Amino acid sequence: MDGQPSSADDRVTRSLYARMHQRGESLPEAADELGLAAAEIDRARDQLTRLDLLNPETQTAADVTVTLKRTLQNTHRLLDGLVEQHVRTAALAKHYLRLPEQADNHAHIEFFPWLNRSDQLSERINELAELAEIEVLGMHPIAAWTRESLEEGLARSETTMRNGVRMRALHAQIALSNPLIREFMGRWRRLDIEVRVAPVIPTRMLIYDRRTAVVQADPHDPEAGSILIRGGSLVKSLAAIYDYCWTTASEPDDVPRSADGVTLTEQQRAVLRMLAAGQKDSAIARSMGVSTRTVTRLVGELTAMLGASSRFQAGVRAARLGLLDVS
Structure with a gap:
């Protein structure tokens, strides 16, 4: 039965891990010395796997410090909710623009509906790019890019860079699997536009001189x-969030790339998420409502597709490639 481990199971798991860590024993060796029953071993293994405290290849204890560091590196995912909260707050504000009372009297907010976005918003973005004096920050999730739209953006960026403005761009890691984006990423970098990639890009956003934001x-x-937000503390908050995302992002050359055109079905993505969490085929099958044989087949296909040497590595590699975070 899935759920939180009991206090007894927790004590067994801690004792087992302590012995593995202190004596350098593998899980089977330590369990044998402690005289644990098969069911206790299975529950302890599942718990250590969920906590990322078990090396799946050697069945030995993983270092707690390394695990904590890896966990902290992933905390930028928690910022997704904070970014969305800020953006939704701005979205609500559009319904109260006619009210004389404003929470921030220095903020000016404009809403651009989707229907006329391509005209009015593009004009406003061009104006902001020309007026920028210090820096332009861009956050770009996956989109239906075309060569025409990318050329237009590149021309705008060239004008901005000629004015001595620093430009930074955050893209989703999975964008590296798109040859068109890889081509333009090289062109951006030759212009000295700074580019980094991250597994998760929470929303589309442009920030100009930390005074104006388009989200x-x-x-x-x-x-x-x-929504265009001009002035006020909200833009400063969005810029601070951007800075954190930038700090935790990677240089494009440091990120492994999947083969061109690699895509995953929702079923494959669900399996990989559970593999990365260390779940067994039987648990994955129950969660998805399919047979264990089906899950085993999917795991084999995914492992081969990702060039992984183990099921756990397949899940981790997919997460690093950003494949699990594409909606």
Whole structure:
């Protein structure tokens, strides 16, 4: 039965891990010395796997410090909710623009519906790019890019860079699997535009001189329109969030790339998420409502597709490639 481990199971797991860590024994060796029953061993193994405290290849204890460091490196994912909260707050503000009372009297907010976004918003973005004096920060999730739209953006960036403005761009890691994006990423970098990639890009956003921001009204719905926020503390908060995302992101050359055109079905993505969490085929099958044989087949296919040497590595590699975070 799935759920939180009992206090007894927790004590067994801690004792088992302590012995493995102190004596350098593998899980089977330590369990044998402690005289644990098969069911206790299975529950302890599942718990250590969930906590990322078990090396799947050697069945030995993973170092707690290394595990904590890896966990902290992933905390930027928690920022997704904070970014969405800020953006939704801005979206709500559009309904109260006519009220004389404003929470921030120095902020000016404009809403751009999706229907006229391509005209009015593009004009405003061009104006902001020309007026930028210090820096332009961009956050770009996966989109239906075309060569025409990318050329247009590149021309705008060239103008901005000629004015001595620093430009930084955050992209989703999975974008590296798109040859068109890889081509333009090289062109951006030759212009001295700084580019980094991350597994998760929470929303689309542009920030100009930390005074003006253009954000997607709803991170989950591009057709919900966009919001321009000028001045006020909200833009400073968004810039601070951007800085954190930038710090935890990677240089493109440091990120492994999947083969061009690699895509996953929702079923494959669900299996990989559970593999990365260390779940067994039987647990994955129950969660998905399919047979264990089906899960075993999917795991074999995914392991081969990702060039992984183990099921756990397949899940981890997919997460590093950003494949698990594409909606």
